[in-house]
Amino acid sequence: MTEHDIVIIGGGPAGLAAAVAAKKAGITDILILERESCLGGILNQCIHNGFGLHTFKEELTGPEYAARYIEMAESENIPYKLNTMVLDISKDKEVTVINREDGLSTIKAKAIILAMGCRERPRGALNIPGYRPAGIYSAGTAQRLMNIEGFSVGKEVVILGSGDIGLIMARRMTLEGAKVKVVAELMPYSGGLKRNIVQCLDDYGIPLKLSHTVINIEGKDRVTGITLAQVDENRKPIPGTEEYYSCDTLLLSVGLIPENELSRGAGVRMSQVTSGPVVGDQLETSSEGIFACGNVLHVHDLVDYVSEEAALAGTSAAAYVKAACEKKAAHTVELSAENGVRYTVPQMIDLENMEDKVTVRFRVADVYKDRFISVYYDDVRVSHKKKKVLAPGEMEQVVLKKDSFKDYPELKRIVVCTEVE
């Protein structure tokens, strides 16, 4: 069994940023484990631009953004193992891995950073009637097949779900000569960023049908067509609204789920809302010395925020290793998401040991216009900010400063909520 100070599971944007930050915080014995044959994670297939405006003040493509962090990790001489699959993380931080060089081996870590990202909801999670013909892809799979492997995915396309990957693939397939006939969205609002509706659909005249879903897939060997129907407020198809589209390809962009099989094995407490671990302000999970960041913690819409969050996980893990794992006295306060705020990350703040400020990220449950985002310390409203539009597809944040708590020594809970006035 080998031993390392910090073992990072995942070499995507979260894992890389965590590694660089941990190294800068003075930990030299770091190991990144990546199951793919190269670093960079899902960014490698996101060849579109728009990444890095916050971090680098310029517009980069996914591979370019990844390359910046890969260079940082390499110039810091941070070791990594590629083609290496983590099979298990035990409660006492033993990581079981398998690869072609070492076979099955165990690595003992003082601290672990979970950075495994997320995966797409597949067709099986949707219950769409029909056979299982070729031509049904999750949007991210189609993206990988086109952009990295160089396959042509389809000629006549219908997309279900208006998540960002689906919107971006609508543009991508159009540019490659395919006809994208329609994007259907079950909800009465889009799940993607507004800018992507504009530059991926409107630019190319692709219709977006809100409150619509696929009720039938036709074709036995290959998809030959699908039927859309409008849905009512209970998301049930409305008879008489059926519309047939002939197509050879159906792309599904119907949501991302943090990939937490390993976290569960490690006994980490999970959030029902985010499907990621419950964490404190240092991004430590309920298992001591195990930290989480990026899309495994909660699904982000911006990689810049992933990098920022992951850097915090990296410095926190470094501090944990340096403090020789000793426990400090804590005043832990729960954050509670109320009235239209679905969840917060972190879910807890340790007022005693927190940084000068903590960024609390969250999503709302519905589309709201002209609402306020408020923060309460117990029953006292301490912040109240008006937002023109709030939507579930766009992550929001509030920043809590350490010195704002000094007048509340007995604080029991912090509430983040939306308010009409």
Added chain:
Amino acid sequence: MEAREMICIRCPLGCPLTVRIEGDQVEVTGNSCSRGEEYGKKEVLSPTRVVTSSVRVIGGDLEMVPVKTKQDIPKDKIFACMEEIRKVEISAPVLIGDVIIPDCAGTGVSIVATRNIEKI
């Protein structure tokens, strides 16, 4: 006077812009930064986009190298640009920033690689 409502696409905020056009005077409101003003003006006068795609690689460690237009190009040249991009094949190795097509489709803008590809 003509007024157009649009969404700024320069960053994920997606600010709702109102662009008023009177003769050659263009006024942008609703933006929360200077990039929004720049976008609003350009979008009514001469809309442009960065185009990204991928190009087949011969003898590399990957099948495809991702590429982009080095600057944004006129919106109506997007498909002409894609025509040229689709015809090209390139031999490994490729480095980020390598010019794959100079002056694509007469736009004066080159197509550059956005990832390193090693030769195998």
